[in-house]
Amino acid sequence: MRLVLLQLKGVKDKTSNVLNAVSKINQVAQKYKPRLVALPECFNCPYGTKYFRQYSEPIPDGFTSQELSAAAKNHGIYIVGGTIPELDENGSIYNTCTIWAPNGNLITKYRKMHLFDIDVKGGIRFRESETLAAGSDFTVIDIEGHKIGIGICYDMRFEELARVYRNEGCEMLIYPGAFNMTTGPLHWELLQRSRANDNQLYVVTISPARDEEAEYIAWGHSMVVDPWGQILKSASHGEDIVVADIDFELVKEVRTQIPTFKQRRLDMYTTKRQ
Numbered sequence: 343m344r345l346v347l348l349q350l351k352g353v354k355d356k357t358s359n360v361l362n363a364v365s366k367i368n369q370v371a372q373k374y375k376p377r378l379v380a381l382p383e384c385f386n387c388p389y390g391t392k393y394f395r396q397y398s399e400p401i402p403d404g405f406t407s408q409e410l411s412a413a414a415k416n417h418g419i420y421i422v423g424g425t426i427p428e429l430d431e432n433g434s435i436y437n438t439c440t441i442w443a444p445n446g447n448l449i450t451k452y453r454k455m456h457l458f459d460i461d462v463k464g465g466i467r468f469r470e471s472e473t474l475a476a477g478s479d480f481t482v483i484d485i486e487g488h489k490i491g492i493g494i495c496y497d498m499r500f501e502e503l504a505r506v507y508r509n510e511g512c513e514m515l516i517y518p519g520a521f522n523m524t525t526g527p528l529h530w531e532l533l534q535r536s537r538a539n540d541n542q543l544y545v546v547t548i549s550p551a552r553d554e555e556a557e558y559i560a561w562g563h564s565m566v567v568d569p570w571g572q573i574l575k576s577a578s579h580g581e582d583i584v585v586a587d588i589d590f591e592l593v594k595e596v597r598t599q600i601p602t603f604k605q606r607r608l609d610m611y612t613t614k615r616q
């Protein structure tokens with residue numbers, strides 16, 4: 343399965359961001375013939391709590407959804423539509439990933455479950471919960487018999503979510519994500535390789551491009567990590583494209599050769615919903 347990850351630079355204009363994403367999808371769909379194209383976290387909106395309501399829209403009736411649906415249909419591809427601020431009917435806003443089928447239908451959506459609320463001394467303070475609500479549903483999609491679990495950025499820190507997906511049969515996890523200049527160097531690669539190694543599956547992340555002028559400076563380095571925990575492909579920090587051919591046989595190989603999931607002592611330690 344060929345994936346293309348689009349590490350896009352955003353501006354303070356929703357229409358431009360969406361049209362830029364669609365134009366890049368058009369280019370890579372023709373050039374690389376992928377099965378799936380994936381976009382970054384918050385690709386249509388600056389990443390900042392003061393922007394989320396202004397840029398929010400309903401799903402699937404909003405402008406961004408309609409454009410992604412048309413792009414998926416035009417090229418007959420799956421699109422993991424990064425994330426956008428979703429306005430729901432009660433007025434709450436979620437950080438939401440939409441997933442589009444090759445016929446343009448919305449397969450499902452995932453609302454970020456763990457909100458990014460941190461305060462690192464001398465580094466970064468951010469509180470998504472100032473304006474966002476947290477989702478409470480797991481999201482697994484099936485592409486050609488391969489199950490893929492969806493998370494968003496900060497969700498990557500929670501091994502339990504990845505474990506639930508592994509236990510539901512996932513062979514890949516996709517996290518649109520925008521780490522920053524404080525936590526990116528420390529944890530971005532580490533977390534992806536950890537989740538891949540813990541659960542013996544592919545981990546895919548899609549970051550916005552770094553923009554030194556932005557209020558929130560994204561780390562970049564979108565990545566594909568294989569089930570051995572090795573980096574298969576990685577982007578730089580600027581605008582970039584990652585093209586990766588996924589061999590799901592590798593998942594079986596690792597799980598057979600290092601059968602930790604048959605060896606776990608669940609009689610000795612339990613976590614909820616394992």
Ligand SMILES: NC(=O)CCC(=O)C(=O)O
Nearest residue numbers: 458495496520521522525
């Ligand atoms: N958008 C996010 O959830 C950022 C997460 C992050 O940077 C982290 O360190 O975790």
